[in-house]
Amino acid sequence: MSNKIGVYICHCGNNISEYVDVERVRDSIENEKGVHIARTTMFACADSAQTEIIDDIKDNALDGIVIASCSPKLHLQTFREVAKRAGLNPYNYVQVNIREQGSWAHSDDPEGATEKAISLVKAGIGRTRFSKSLEHFTISAKNSVLIIGAGIAGMRAAIELAEMGTRVYLIEREHFVGGRLSQWGVLCSLNETGKELISRIYKRLKELDNITLFTGAEVISKAGSSGNFEVEIKITPRHVKTKCDPEGLQKAIDACPVEVPDEFNFYLTNRKAIFKNFDSEFPEAPVINMENCNRCGECLKYCDSIDLDQKTEIIKLEIGAIQVCTGFDPYEPKEGEFGYKTIDNVITLQQLKRLVELNEKQLFLNGKQIHNIAFIYCVGSRQFGKINGNNQYCSRYCCTVAIHSSLIVGKKYNDISCLHFTRGVRTYGKQELIYDEASQKGDIFFHFDENSPPTVEKSGNKTIVKVNDVYTDQIELGVEADLVVLVSGMIPRKDNSVVAILKTPVGRDGFLNEIHPKLRPVETVIDGVFISGAAQGPKNIEETVNSTLSAASKVNALICNEEIKLEPTIATINEETCEWCGKCLEACPFNAISQITHNGKKIASIIETNCKGCGICTPVCPVDAIDIIGYTNVEIESMIIELAK
Amino acid sequence: MTNPGPKILVFSTEKISDPAIDLAGLLKMHYQARAYTIIVPCSSAIKPRWVMFAFEQGFDGVFIAADGTDCPYDTACTDKTAQILTNTQKQMKERGIDPARLKMAAICSVCSEPFVKYIKSFSEYLSQNN
Known part of the structure; x- marks a missing residue:
């Protein structure tokens, strides 16, 4: 039982106080039974606030605290540690969620959010009054x-x-x-x-x-x-055993009649049904993709490591x-987005990376040698203004990769110039050095904003990129490009x-x-x-x-x-009221209940190491003789009383 | 004075449905402010007496945000929570309380949108049948 309770209501910067009148919440609860201190705090989780709470507990001999702030999933442990540091049992602390289930959920209704916060804090105080000092127990865990x-x-x-x-x-x-x-x-x-x-x-x-x-x-x-x-x-199965003769395997790959677009090269090339993406790839053995394989058996003639029947x-x-x-997956532009898939020399950044790996001395695409490249940035990222899409985030890596690719292309092929159509280059940190290197090399950077993205058009045999460049007072500039690279970002796995x-x-x-x-x-x-x-x-x-x-x-x-500390919130039996019927034993999924004799009477007993505190045994008891510590009738009902007011 | 709307007690579960309710807030998905949550370890641990007590105290409705098949404790959780619902609704009938004032739905840890829809429709039902 806690009779001297400290209550702290957090602004969370303005995450809470923008919608919840935290001062009103404090005023409404300061005279509640058992409340000794009631304060508001800018950030309850800040070191200074934690110190203040610790001082309050020590100076006022508080025997319970309530912190109304964010979800307990975020800071329950933080504040339990605060309680511990002040010498208070951490289970005499109750966290009340007035952010995720208060200010944020009801940002459309500040009055409702404030009223709700008052009720929730009162319920937390009610629960704290009946809280007990508890100690952790442990279970075994697999390492x-x-x-x-x-x-x-x-x-x-x-x-x-x-x-x-x-x-x-x-x-x-x-x-x-x-x-x-x-x-x-x-x-x-x-x-x-x-x-x-x-x-x-x-x-x-x-x-x-x-x-x-x-x-x-x-x-x-x-x-x-x-x-x-x-x-x-x-x-x-990979359908190829790991130990195999490399020569035979190569012949088997050569003999495979199936060719499909190669996802490893972002569909710039084809591969066989039996394949390896590159020689030094691991694990060493190739794989047969059975979605592609026609089971013709040609490969079996050259290699006895192949087993088409693996299950x-x-x-x-x-x-x-x-x-x-x-x-992640790379963002794939929609058909027609900056000419993607409608103009044959428009590719993505990821395709360029593979193209560079596939071309040794000169850079070719579709049989045409490339002498200049236009990079269009932020494709599939930072989709605001006139740029359609829901990906509002910056993909972070693409500015650096695009500029780095331009440097690689410059070094590998000598005679290629690069133009960059950006929305502000974000080569943050040490990556800024490559931006400088690219500028020194002679790369030209244009700047467009989200309401005026560049266009890519075909004019005869030429591909023209047009942009209203911010640096030159929005004058429309047009450049001819041998290759247009869409600097596409990251999306979640499809x-x-x-x-x-x-x-x-x-x-x-x-x-x-x-x-x-x-x-x-x-x-x-x-x-x-x-x-x-x-x-x-x-x-x-x-x-x-x-x-x-x-x-x-x-x-x-x-x-x-190999052990995890668990909450001490396990089941407990009321020895006076229990009249062994076995229903709790039937309900328990963890074999955590046994029958014992107590004062000559058969009753249920909790095997503490097995009990996980799920509480499934509690509603089935016909005489209501089981409770979960921390979720007792008196605690739950005290909360209901306060919330119903 | 305008009617503030029905008061709903939500029983959520620590590991499954309460994270979904938090996520609804994080995503600023609005629902009735008069829906109050009490967290329990598992939806099969909700005692009928708590539900009946909530009605006695003046709650208009009780919503059990159940673990469903995601329950980390028991694969039979859905059936066990449903049994609690049935037993409680029987008691409600005996005391002349509309059994539809107790509602249950499985809410997984990412089911923020379904949660908000359930609360809105439940609130509407309670308003119309007050």
Whole structure:
């Protein structure tokens, strides 16, 4: 029971106070029973505010606190730590959500939001009055992780976690590792290609015995909870055994009569049904895509490593945590957007990157040599004004990649000039140096705004890019281009079926949503599921690796001790009223109830290590003899009384 | 004075439906301010006496934002929550309370839009049948 309660109502900058009259909330609750202190605070989570709360608890011997601020998913632990630091049991603290379920949900109704906040705070005070001091208990957890996606984010996380002693299952939907990075040539600020970097990482990965890699693999189900997940993985066969004679395999590839557009080269070339994207790709064996294969059997004549009858497998894994590193898709312009697919020399930035890899001494597209390139920026990103689309975010990496590509093209082919049609160049940080280098090289930069995007038109055999250039007082300029490159950004994965299985929230932009972008940037509201890399929003390689190592640390911190601290909010039996009937035992999914004899009477008893505090046993008791600590009748009903007033 | 509209008590679940309600706020998806949430661990843990108590105290409706098939505790959660609903509605009938004033729907952790739609339509029903 708490009788000396401190109540703090947070402005959250103006996130709350723009719509909720926080001073009125304070005035309305300061005389509530048990309230000793009532204050408003600009940011309850700020160090200075935390210190003030700690001082209040100590100076006034408070035995309970209520903080009305954001969702408990964000700061429950923060404020429990505040309570602990002040010597108060953390379970004598109650957080009231007046932001996500108050000011933001009712920003159209400030009066309603304020009234609601008053009721919610009163309910929180009511609950605090009946709160009890509790201690954590622990459950065993598996020190193993499922990492979804074997691009640079997934591979780096796998290595890091494996080196810290965690068992790693790394799965990749494609049959080769490396993700997008393996498609890129020389990387900005490195003298190393994407595939070289991936090869280096892969070799390290193979040295670690506690990493198991599954390619052609995807999650099809998830059960359990943090520390003890069970997942099912579907593994599509590659139809080529790993040990095979390279010469025979090459003959088999040559003999394959099927040709389909090659997604690895963004459809600039074709590939066979049996294929490998490049020689040094990993795993070493090629794959047969059975959606393309016509089962003609030609390949079987040259290679006995091929097995067209391999079957899809489903395996089950038991893991303690999940890290999602599923990356991004490049934005593909709509037909006709800046001439894409309607004018034959208009391609995307990603296609240019592959084109440069495919052309050695001179740059050709459709048999025509390229002497100048026009880059049009922000295609599929920053879609405001007269630029149609819902992608309002900046894709962060594309300015740098476009300018870097211009430098690569300049160095590789000598005689190519580059023109850039930008909306302001965003080569932030050290990347600014390449912008300067491109300017020194002689690249020309034009500037357009969102209400006057450039146009790409065909005039006879010529392709003309026209722009109203901001730098020259909106004068319309027209230039002829051999090649138009649409600098297209990042979008969320088109096939994001894993999201539906894991139930990780996505934001308005369609990327995976973290709990808090600044304070908890790799955690999700699903305990034990972490996100990293471009799956949660546009990132360059550096930022991706920063994010993935951060997530790996969080995974390790969660499961490395093979036990997880759990809330002490477990079931409790009223020994006086319980008359053993066994209904609670039938209802319990965790075998957490046993029958004991107490004072000569058979009653139910809770096995604390098994109980997960779900409360499923409580409504089935015919004499109402079970409660969940923290959700007792008196606590819930005290809240209902306050909310109903 | 204008009618402020019906008062709804929402039972949400800590890991599944409450994140969806938070997400609705984050996305500024508006719904009636007189919908108040109490978080429980699992929708199969809601006691009928709490629902009946809410009606006694003057709530116009109770909405159970259930875990459904996403329940992290029990694969039979949907059936168990439905059983709680049935038992409670029986008690409501006995006390002359319209059973439709208790509503249940499965709300997954990203079901912010369905949640808002349910609350709006439930609120409308309660207003029309007050």
